[in-house]
Amino acid sequence: MLTLLFDGIAYGMLLFVLSLGLAVTMGLMNFINLAHGAFAMAGGYVLVVLMQRAGWPFLACLPAAFIVCALIGALLERTLYRPMYGKPHLDQVLFSIGLTFMAVAAVDYVMGSSQVNVQTPEWLRGRFEFGSGALTLGMGAYRLFIVAICVALALGLQAILSGTRFGSRLRAAVDDPRVAAGLGIPVNRVFLLTFAFGSGLAGLGGALGVDILGLDPSFPFKFMVYFLIVCAVGGTSSITGPLVAALVLGIADVFGKYYVPKLGGFIVYVLMIAILLWRPQGLFSREGGK
Amino acid sequence: MSSGDLSKRLLAPSRWRAWEIALWVLIWAMPFAMPQYAALINEIAILALFAISLDIVLGYAGIVSLGHAAFFGAGAYGAALFAKHVMPDPLVGLLVGTVLGAVLGALTSPMIVRGTDLTRLMVTMGIALVLLELANKFDNITGGADGLQGVVMGPLLGTFEFDLAARTASFYSLAVLFIVFLLLRRLVHSPFGVSLQALRDNRLRLASVGMSVNRRLAVAYTVGAAFAGTAGALLAQTTGFASLDVLEFHRSADVMLALVIGGVGWLWGGIAGAIAFKVLHDVLSAFTPQYWTFWIGLFLVVLMLVGRERLLRPWTWFGRGDRND
Numbered sequence: 001m002l003t004l005l006f007d008g009i010a011y012g013m014l015l016f017v018l019s020l021g022l023a024v025t026m027g028l029m030n031f032i033n034l035a036h037g038a039f040a041m042a043g044g045y046v047l048v049v050l051m052q053r054a055g056w057p058f059l060a061c062l063p064a065a066f067i068v069c070a071l072i073g074a075l076l077e078r079t080l081y082r083p084m085y086g087k088p089h090l091d092q093v094l095f096s097i098g099l100t101f102m103a104v105a106a107v108d109y110v111m112g113s114s115q116v117n118v119q120t121p122e123w124l125r126g127r128f129e130f131g132s133g134a135l136t137l138g139m140g141a142y143r144l145f146i147v148a149i150c151v152a153l154a155l156g157l158q159a160i161l162s163g164t165r166f167g168s169r170l171r172a173a174v175d176d177p178r179v180a181a182g183l184g185i186p187v188n189r190v191f192l193l194t195f196a197f198g199s200g201l202a203g204l205g206g207a208l209g210v211d212i213l214g215l216d217p218s219f220p221f222k223f224m225v226y227f228l229i230v231c232a233v234g235g236t237s238s239i240t241g242p243l244v245a246a247l248v249l250g251i252a253d254v255f256g257k258y259y260v261p262k263l264g265g266f267i268v269y270v271l272m273i274a275i276l277l278w279r280p281q282g283l284f285s286r287e288g289g290k
Numbered sequence: 291m292s293s294g295d296l297s298k299r300l301l302a303p304s305r306w307r308a309w310e311i312a313l314w315v316l317i318w319a320m321p322f323a324m325p326q327y328a329a330l331i332n333e334i335a336i337l338a339l340f341a342i343s344l345d346i347v348l349g350y351a352g353i354v355s356l357g358h359a360a361f362f363g364a365g366a367y368g369a370a371l372f373a374k375h376v377m378p379d380p381l382v383g384l385l386v387g388t389v390l391g392a393v394l395g396a397l398t399s400p401m402i403v404r405g406t407d408l409t410r411l412m413v414t415m416g417i418a419l420v421l422l423e424l425a426n427k428f429d430n431i432t433g434g435a436d437g438l439q440g441v442v443m444g445p446l447l448g449t450f451e452f453d454l455a456a457r458t459a460s461f462y463s464l465a466v467l468f469i470v471f472l473l474l475r476r477l478v479h480s481p482f483g484v485s486l487q488a489l490r491d492n493r494l495r496l497a498s499v500g501m502s503v504n505r506r507l508a509v510a511y512t513v514g515a516a517f518a519g520t521a522g523a524l525l526a527q528t529t530g531f532a533s534l535d536v537l538e539f540h541r542s543a544d545v546m547l548a549l550v551i552g553g554v555g556w557l558w559g560g561i562a563g564a565i566a567f568k569v570l571h572d573v574l575s576a577f578t579p580q581y582w583t584f585w586i587g588l589f590l591v592v593l594m595l596v597g598r599e600r601l602l603r604p605w606t607w608f609g610r611g612d613r614n615d
Binding site (some may be wrong): 026032080083084087089090091092093094095097098099100101102103104105106108109113221225228229231232262265266269270272273276277280281 | 348401405407408412417419423424426427539543546547554580582583584586587588589590591594
């Protein structure tokens with residue numbers, strides 16, 4: 001029971017890191033980016049290639065995945081995404097589906113279509129057990145590692161958002177880009193940095209998730225729904241919203257798949273529809289937002 | 291301008307043009323001229339019908355839906371199960387599929403009238419996913435991942451047997467497509483259809499004129515769902531098979547691509563898009579069987595970057611393009 005809860009939390013934390021970039025770009029640019037999963041996939045493959053072909057240690061691969069994805073994100077933002085900001089949502093949806101198609105086919109071509117695995121280092125393979133009976137809490141070391149990284153990231157991001165100059169600029173740009181630009185905030189550069197950072201986070205999440213989520217070229221489509229659920233349910237105006245949504249989603253998914261495996265994602269989808277019917281703008285958005 | 295001129299101008303788009311009649315004659319000539327491609331013609335007709343039904347939702351009512359496969363799947367399973375357990379007559383089965391799509395659309399339409407584009411996107415996609423999970427769960431009824439087999443259709447109108455070369459199927463699907471096209475053509479040029487387009491362009495203004503926005507959206511969504519059900523029923527009947535594939539996400543995405551390639555917001559867009567999409571698919575997958583999605587993706591990205599409304603207006607391809615549309 002507690003073990004399941006812990007697994008759910010770890011899964012939710014992973015989803016949080018994966019979707020945070022999407023939530024921020026969605027809130028910031030009002031851009032529906034279905035290709036977000038492609039960045040996560042790229043991060044996963046960076047990890048796999050560096051570890052298996054170049055022999056890098058696991059811990060060095062994680063920042064590498066972040067940096068590579070952030071660079072790809074920055075490049076794409078500059079060249080492809082920027083002209084799409086003002087377009088209707090339908091165009092954005094199709095554009096990003098097209099990008100995802102390309103990414104999936106390209107990865108399939110380069111890396112092969114089979115699922116890849118990585119060998120996590122020795123010190124992450126252990127397992128701790130506490131308590132007994134129904135209250136047994138078993139924590140895999142790797143999941144514990146993920147939770148630790150994600151908590152640190154969430155705290156760090158919260159600190160950046162609320163404490164630094166860049167954070168306040170970002171919040172201003174999210175609230176109202178026109179007024180923010182009028183006040184002399186370089187909104188375009190804030191967009192670029194945020195997009196790159198969000199893509200980097202997705203890459204990091206993808207790299208962390210190889211062991212738990214699995215990795216194959218269909219990854220962006222398989223998890224697209226989950227990222228979008230996190231953003232739609234959590235709202236896009238804060239970090240707390242996506243965090244809570246990701247945790248709820250992770251826990252509901254793990255419990256659902258454990259107790260009623262045949263229903264698969266059914267519970268999650270019904271839960272999402274119910275929440276969106278109740279609060280169409282997301283759980284934590286301020287009334288009257290975008 | 292006198293009132294006579296005005297009414298003539300308002301009615302002008304609803305008149306049949308010569309090229310429309312010519313195109314339909316050409317389309318009807320296809321299965322006669324190329325019986326060896328009957329199966330492909332059948333597929334194209336079904337996809338075109340599906341795309342037209344999405345056009346009502348997306349192009350006319352402006353609802354971005356990524357879950358239109360829900361109704362397609364409902365119609366397909368409905369028609370297949372009806373043929374298997376109740377009676378094998380195709381026309382009654384078609385009606386069952388259509389009604390099923392309509393009922394499902396009517397039931398889910400209250401969910402899509404609220405919220406933002408993102409909310410609608412998620413809810414429509416969620417509905418399709420929920421149906422997919424249900425179809426997978428109740429595999430004693432739907433056959434689950436193996437698909438529903440043993441669907442035997444009776445002869446069409448009591449005389450025409452469905453043959454392996456799909457000749458009957460191609461005429462059947464084309465006839466249904468033609469009838470639905472006529473119905474929807476009437477619908478989109480009716481005052482209701484015009485009010486839908488007004489709603490798509492400016493919801494606030496329509497509401498302040500005193501029209502019920504939500505009811506119109508719900509009706510449009512239901513109509514789109516009903517004919518998506520028809521398309522699904524056609525597929526199940528002409529292939530004698532229904533599987534989880536009819537509810538998958540890629541169905542919703544494919545039909546949207548087809549519609550966008552053909553052009554959103556006019557009924558011919560669905561037909562043109564279905565032809566272009568299927569031909570593109572066949573050519574590309576003959577060229578690179580495994581990676582054809584890459585080229586579809588590239589095509590989409592470029593199309594969106596240059597602006598999809600330009601595809602059908604070749605004279606705007608060169609030069610800066612006017613920005614006042």
